[in-house]
Amino acid sequence: MPARLCDERTVIDYIAGSSDLSALINTGQAHAKEVGDGNLNLLVLVQDGTRGLVVKQTLPYVRSDHSWAVTEDSIFAEARGLDAASTYATRYAPRYFGLDASRKLVVEEDLSQWQVWRSTLNQRIITPYAARDAGRFIADLAYHTSYFGAGEQEVQRAAAAAANPEIEQITEDLIFTEPYYGHDHNSWEPAANDEVEALRRDSVRTKVAELKYEFLTRAEALLHGDLHTNSIFVRRPVELDGDNASETDTNAPHVKVFDFEFGVYGPVSFDLGVLWGNVLLAQAREYALANAGGSEDRAASAYGDWLLSLYTESWNGFEQEFRRLSAHRVNRIFTAEFVGQWIARTLRYAAGFAGAEAVRRTIGWAKVADIETLPTNEKIRATRFALTASKTLIEGFQDIASAQDIRDVVETTASRLGAAEGNDD
Ligand code: SR1
């Protein structure tokens, strides 16, 4: 039987009924508001004027399609991810106040003073250090939950406990299968038919198979599992513009990562790849708008340059943090040379996963505002850009040797498509 869902009134009674939770907020003064837009959860923000907390409860169906039933057990992945992230990547995760297994809900820190990264990206707001800290977050979680930072038996028990097959199936279908075949979940502007067809060649499917097999079989660390830019909060711009210490204190955390319900044991490259796939989508939007005519300043803008720098910034954040932690690795036999080989492999697969993520968010289920909010002509440009760059990454990921190589793919795609559009005129 599904858990009783909270609403804006009953959630306060729920908190008042718990001595632990009612110590965190004045329930007599509290107001609640449902603020979620995720597919699988309710997200209720409760504030008393001074303090706040968030109650996240799983839905037994997909929010935008109630006929699509989904297990409420994703709450256990959410709890596991929150617990691990707040322990191992403390600075970059919400504080975690606990799981109610019978009500299928977790309680966590109110981060409403932060802003969703996709939203600042779509407003062309530069957020310094966010990419670096997203990379550090991935490294912290990966190191401590893998054979690098924990003993063999501990990792194997944790991986077994984190099995999440029904939720993992969603990722397997939506990212690695449906976009490459006909499926009701897919849609795109007909003007992008050629780009979609090109993705459905057997040679591309074989590369996607390689990525899917990596995701299915390489259970090396606890992943966030859905690290797109709607799963990352960044600091509000006012804090970055003003006198606030966070602007100059580069060591203050500049991201908070949330939404852990897709967490599984998998390849660390997947979290990096999902992040980069969403950077690519922000670039697709920028490319489309820059080429919309009458905005030459936008074509070579500080914002566009900053977007291009995010691959290297996040990769450096990841690599430096992972190497720093690896100095204390549990497995002595994991030599520095082996760590270097593992890092290089992680980069390659991350590039491939970036392409797969950008494809699914462009033509498959769960599309993104970066592209969906564009006028039709710009949407077509953005779609072509995203699909073309993604295909290059999927076909060539085994040759990627640096984060700069990914930036090169993006820049080459922009100039090639831009030249073709110019020739059409
Ligand atoms: C049915 S859930 C659809 C998607 O939402 C989340 O963002 C995940 O990416 C999932 O694939």
Ligand code: MG
């Ligand atoms: Mg989510």
